[in-house]
Amino acid sequence: MPRRTATMLASTLMLIALLCAGVFIPVPYAEMSPGPTVNTLGEHDGEPVLQISGHDTYRSDGHLNMTTVRVTSANYRMNLVEAVFGWLAHDNRVVPHDTLYPDGKTEEQSNQENAEEFSQSQESAKVAALGELGIPVQSWVIVSAVVKGAPAQGKLHAGDVIKAVDGTPVKKPADVAELVTKHQPGQDVEFTIVPAKEQEAAEKEHRSADTTRNVTITTTTSDDSGEKRAIVGISAGTDHTFPFTIDIKLADVGGPSAGLMFALGIYDKLTPGSLTGGKFVAGTGTIDDGGKVGPIGGVEMKTIGARDKGARYFLTPAANCAAAAKDVPDGLTLVRVKTIADAIGALKDIRSGAVADLPKCTTKG
Known part of the structure; x- marks a missing residue:
């Protein structure tokens, strides 16, 4: 066999071997x-x-689109060839597996966490929208979860309202941990609570829940890394009573990143006229009860999805602006927002045509 033919055959076989290896070798x-x-x-x-x-609600037109990102499942094992094609593709992004599923988190655990964050984002969106309209919302600190096997199990329950710890009133979830950790592990801590069932009954009857009881729990030592501290094994959150009913019906979506767009949709429904002026606006961003907009993941994917759907403007959390501005889809304007008030102001400019006044994203933020 001529040397040239043998070399070409060897090269071809090596290429085939490399392609086969690329198909079968998983990458993280x-x-x-x-x-x-x-x-x-x-x-x-x-x-x-x-x-x-x-x-009272009002007719709305135009679009205030929330955006999402598709991700491969936790159990999916990408091969080398798929990774290379993903790196070369413009509309996809290949990231380390641990970025999406840190610490060996299963898909079920990730879905549960996303569902909880999605539920919380809906509550915060309602509070932020009503706050911007000057409509008061009652809020209180609750037990959001009890750790199995922890000292609090059987004594506190999810939904219990925490009025005070050791007689000191609590106003926000962080107050609970601060007051508990003033103790040494093994010491008792006293919670003043409204039981979840009593709170639920009071809400249905549109009255204040006045029945409280004191619960004493012996603290234990935290088992996480770092300085040891006293814990009782609960996580605290916030619950609200709204003056009227607001339901958000959207299945198969998780995470907190739709908060801003839900808040704007609620605001638009409760105010006369059109917030968008009939324009197609999309966006993303977490939102807290005070209306502050926070960063999200996958912003580059969300801008592509929004523009493909027809969006002309994209409300972008200020902290995501630099990343999003590096590769802006043609015909899409990235609008920088820090609060729901910023977003409402930007929408006013969009519907009036004063787009030169919009705070636009740049690669510097």
């Missing part, structure tokens, strides 16, 4: 791609996304 990466985008002012699966009763 996962993939993100643009996910569905849903208009919070419209319907999803034949049902209005926002359903409000007990208060």
